[in-house]
Amino acid sequence: SVTARFIHRQRDFPGEHFSICTTFFSLSLSLQVQRYLERFHLTREKLQEVSERLRKDLIRGLGKHSHHKAPVKMLPTFVRATPDGTEKGDFLALDLGGTNFRVLHVRVMEEQQRVLKMDSQICAIPKEMMQGTGEQLFDHIAACLYDFLLSHNLERETLPLGFTFSFPCEQKEIDKSILIRWTKGFNCSGVEGEDVVKLLKEAIRRRGDYDIGSVAMVNDTVGTMMSCGFRDQSCEIGMIIGTGTNACYMEEMKNVKRVEGEAGRMCINTEWGGFGDDGSLRDIQTEFDVVVDEMSINPGVHTFEKMISGMYLGEIVRLLLVRLTEDGLLFGGRTSKALLTPEAFETKFISEIEEQDNGLENTQKVLSKFGLKWDTVDSCVVRLVCDAISSRSARLCGAALATLANRIRVNRRQERLKTTVGVDGTVYKKHPNFSEELRATVRLLAPKCDITFLVSEDGSGKGAAMVTAVAQRLARQSRLLEESDGETDDEEEEEEEDQ
Numbered sequence: 304s305v306t307a308r309f310i311h312r313q314r315d316f317p318g319e320h321f322s323i324c325t326t327f328f329s330l331s332l333s334l335q336v337q338r339y340l341e342r343f344h345l346t347r348e349k350l351q352e353v354s355e356r357l358r359k360d361l362i363r364g365l366g367k368h369s370h371h372k373a374p375v376k377m378l379p380t381f382v383r384a385t386p387d388g389t390e391k392g393d394f395l396a397l398d399l400g401g402t403n404f405r406v407l408h409v410r411v412m413e414e415q416q417r418v419l420k421m422d423s424q425i426c427a428i429p430k431e432m433m434q435g436t437g438e439q440l441f442d443h444i445a446a447c448l449y450d451f452l453l454s455h456n457l458e459r460e461t462l463p464l465g466f467t468f469s470f471p472c473e474q475k476e477i478d479k480s481i482l483i484r485w486t487k488g489f490n491c492s493g494v495e496g497e498d499v500v501k502l503l504k505e506a507i508r509r510r511g512d513y514d515i516g517s518v519a520m521v522n523d524t525v526g527t528m529m530s531c532g533f534r535d536q537s538c539e540i541g542m543i544i545g546t547g548t549n550a551c552y553m554e555e556m557k558n559v560k561r562v563e564g565e566a567g568r569m570c571i572n573t574e575w576g577g578f579g580d581d582g583s584l585r586d587i588q589t590e591f592d593v594v595v596d597e598m599s600i601n602p603g604v605h606t607f608e609k610m611i612s613g614m615y616l617g618e619i620v621r622l623l624l625v626r627l628t629e630d631g632l633l634f635g636g637r638t639s640k641a642l643l644t645p646e647a648f649e650t651k652f653i654s655e656i657e658e659q660d661n662g663l664e665n666t667q668k669v670l671s672k673f674g675l676k677w678d679t680v681d682s683c684v685v686r687l688v689c690d691a692i693s694s695r696s697a698r699l700c701g702a703a704l705a706t707l708a709n710r711i712r713v714n715r716r717q718e719r720l721k722t723t724v725g726v727d728g729t730v731y732k733k734h735p736n737f738s739e740e741l742r743a744t745v746r747l748l749a750p751k752c753d754i755t756f757l758v759s760e761d762g763s764g765k766g767a768a769m770v771t772a773v774a775q776r777l778a779r780q781s782r783l784l785e786e787s788d789g790e791t792d793d794e795e796e797e798e799e800e801d802q
């Protein structure tokens with residue numbers, strides 16, 4: 304129960320806080336608080352149900368005829384191989400869709416199996432630009448890239464470029480990628496339905512002062528999987544829990560009905576953030592989730608993401624705190640201007656508040672900053688609220704990850720699956736017990752899968768270079784095959800017979 308979880312958490316507190324916090328539960332108001340918190344609690348059975356619903360949605364998304372209406376888009380990425388450790392070279396990478404826009408110069412070194420970030424530069428994207436015209440946005444990106452090239456004496460080279468563009472795109476080829484829709488605070492006009500590579504190249508052409516080499520488009524989940532894949536070649540899932548949330552994994556080609564060919568595997572960008580957009584998660588959405596969705600710039604889309612990711616968690620907490628205050632259960636019934644300001648409660652506060660050692664102190668600092676009159680019981684309740692909302696997020700992600708792992712195991716007809724997940728994102732990395740709770744859920748729902756988690760160091764940047772490098776390796780290998788065609792016919796036949 305919520306109380307038991309709370310007491311478990313509080314056990315690590317110094318004695319004084321512990322007794323004050325447990326006394327709180329003897330008060331009648333605890334029941335009313337609990338009633339709110341329980342709405343965020345997901346039982347094992349419910350999580351299993353959610354995982355099963357997602358399993359069915361993955362199949363819908365992969366289907367040739369069902370994918371149009373599928374809420375989980377299951378987008379082919381045209382990434383057909385993970386790194387084999389022989390990739391090398393210098394690359395440029397652009398990274399748009401996380402906290403910042405960045406330009407990077409990356410070196411992939413074969414000998415040491417390392418991906419080195421040579422240089423990188425952050426370019427702010429003002430909020431108005433995130434919701435302005437597409438032309439402005441791409442002109443800005445092209446200008447940032449030029450500044451970077453100039454300051455690193457690279458303007459005369461035409462390096463291949465990996466573009467991590469972390470939004471749902473219908474990829475036609477590795478260098479042709481149509482934006483389906485904006486997510487996370489972006490809403491630039493004239494980009495949805497367009498080829499993002501074309502828009503980038505047009506912006507560079509408008510300037511006319513530099514050029515770029517071949518382009519590979521990459522979702523951040525794919526970049527994360529690929530950058531971890533260089534270190535651990537059994538990395539076949541990439542997951543992001545940051546501003547947004549999403550995952551990709553290696554699917555059998557024969558199940559990817561929208562792309563021709565049956566042999567081998569292809570990385571699928573699930574876009575699991577859209578799970579629930581057909582109303583399938585209504586039973587677990589709270590009234591607070593509904594408000595967050597209604598107030599967002601894209602109501603009705605990315606339902607799952609809005610219950611999980613960093614862009615929304617703080618706001619769910621804020622809305623619940625306002626309600627508890629209005630019900631007289633917090634701060635003597637008095638809200639503050641800051642607490643009533645939408646989006647004022649940042650997700651990073653949740654991590655600070657739930658910190659094991661300094662959590663209570665941090666809570667009190669945040670509450671004071673919000674101009675609230677708190678006592679110790681208030682601080683304990685606020686910690687409980689944060690815990691309920693972040694735990695739900697971790698468990699939902701765990702359930703979704705379990706669905707992917709189970710699917711890979713069944714696909715391969717293996718009794719047990721051993722696999723690695725590359726992970727990135729501020730929520731996963733910064734929250735004190737998010738990863739632990741997520742793993743516990745995966746163990747519960749995917750008991751036949753042994754999963755290693757590899758935290759990616761800058762997967763979006765380095766991964767984009769990795770995807771470009773793997774694409775080049777494959778092109779090189781297929782060129783070699785073509786060149787040696789005719790000479791090796793006999794050998795090939797022999798190999799086939801051997802199999």
Ligand code: BGC
Nearest residue numbers: 469470471486543547548549
């Ligand atoms: C986007 C995904 C992305 C995820 C994590 C979502 O909003 O739709 O493409 O991978 O955020 O950045």
